[in-house]
Amino acid sequence: METPQPNALLPYALLAVPARLAICRALLEAGEHGLPAAELAAIAGLTLPRATHCFRELLQADVVAVTVHGRQVSYVLKARHAVREALDYLGSSGLLS
Template sequence: METQESALTLALMTQPARATICRALLEAGEEGVPAAELARLAGLSLPRAAHVFQELMQAEVVALAIRERQVCYLLKARRAVREALGYIDSSGLAD
């Protein structure tokens, strides 16, 4: 596994909310998902989710977009996230 995928795998494993957010964004495709919906799916308050979003933006995993007056997030590192989640799932690390 490459360094970027290794770091991303570790980041997703150590905080299940990150993995949940990335899975939702991977499924959403180019449309992205509103921040409030991602927070709800991850079981986080919006302020806590905002911190997670900021971490993922700094790592260049997600991007911010404004859609219909809503803050939405889109997955930028689609291939790296798919590979990291696939590794986590296949190795049983998500259990």
């Protein structure tokens, strides 16, 4: 059996934190236009300053991209396929409620 590459496990690790999971789910549903940071923070049940930590982790993992329009910061899911596969697997295995 082939050993999984570390990058292949990254979406699973990122989705292990409920706030990051909520952010990734929302961005997956939002599509290519993404969502503003403040809206994502509210969806995740976090204040914007606390959500910034999650955004930074997702950016460092190259899962999301950031766009700035004037004073509005928005995020778009880059790793759509990997996140969708991770969510499908976790959902079918009963690990997600």
